[in-house]
Amino acid sequence: MNYRLRHRTTYSYDDVVGFARCVLRLTPRSSPTQTVLESEVTVTPAPSAELDRTGPFGARILTVTVDTPHKALVIEANSRIDVHVPPPGDPAQSPPWEQVRSAALAASDLGPDGPAAYLFPTQRTPIVPGITEYARASFPPGRPILAAIDELNRRINREFRYDPGATEVSTPVAQAFAARHGVCQDFAQIMICGLRGLGLPAAYVSGYLRTIPPPGRPRLEGADATHAWVSVWCGEALGWVGVDPTNAILAGDDHLVLAVGRDYADVAPIDGVILASGAQTLKVEVDVIPSLP
Missing domain, CATH: 2.60.40.2250 (Immunoglobulin-like)
Structure with a gap:
């Protein structure tokens, strides 16, 4: 596209x-x-x-x-x-999440596309025990990585309320998590905290989401917006897979990547x-x- x-x-x-x-x-x-x-x-x-x-x-x-x-x-x-985002394949055929975690910890690629830089906490995405335990519910032993990520993605969308007035850029992730509301930045950073708490590499993605106007209505000039979602390293074979907890979908051809980093501070x-x-x-x-x- x-x-x-x-x-x-x-x-x-x-x-x-x-x-x-x-x-x-x-x-x-x-x-x-x-x-x-x-x-x-x-x-x-x-x-x-x-x-x-x-x-x-x-x-x-x-x-x-x-x-x-x-x-x-x-x-x-x-x-x-x-x-040109390819479909990730059958989630049930993806490797167990523990296998991905072990591969990430053993990876030697220290470049921007390797998993190492995205394993560790940052000031904006610290390890929060409550968020780790929240994520763990979607990652029982042996579960395929894509199936676990998809469930966590949908849970955040279902259990957190999108509220543009609830948070600011500087709102701590633990505060947004406790209140169960926020915007795309909060949803993305909550998911990242949970995944990193389990030892999985997760990156913050800044970009744009194509919006489609209602039937019969024109597209408004300048009315689109910036967006944020998550990219998860799923092993050497699958690589990085984008997930959008704000909309409970995988990132696809409607998601345009601007920058990738550990959290919002890296990509503002x-x-x-x-x-x-x-x-x-x-x-x-x-x-x-x-x-x-």
Whole structure:
């Protein structure tokens, strides 16, 4: 499936900003299931300096410095992507989860696509005993890895309430878990905590989910949104499998990957600092549009 992707972020300031430095992770990631055909990031006002590099988890990171006085900063990323996610196969034929755990602990690949970096807790995804035990209910001894992951994915969707007003970016995962509500970031990080607590490699995926308007209604310009889900390493043969606990589905051709990391802090699309006083207003517009190859 081919897509045109536009991600436009506008910061409007009450007072003039004299200096801004932004770290941008807005170039989609090529992988075995996704090919980036073209991509461009533009910043207005034009930056006085740029640093383009590849991060430790394979994401392209663009750091820009803007020292032209401004009251609005506009960052727009335009990309064309081919997404081609193969079906994972029969869950019952996948290896037992304990076998996958042992293979992950023995793996020697320390690169961004290997399992090692995604086995250990982080500040945002610590080992929380209650979350580990919650996940363990879906992982009885000998259960095939895909069947166990699918059940946990569906349980989180069924037992947690999607509530955009319930949490913030900084809300601790244990708090979201205890309250049983949150947004896609919370659902993803809860699942990651549970899987890592069992010794399974799990990654946080930042990207976009194609939305389809109701029958007879036009697609609204800029109305799509960023999304988050989980990628689980299921052994050498199966590799990484995406699961979306917000929607209780496997990640497929409607899921466009922007960046992969251990948690949200590794993949935040935009972060940085400004020198100014006064308040700011943020507006984000996203378009995910199917296109011809």
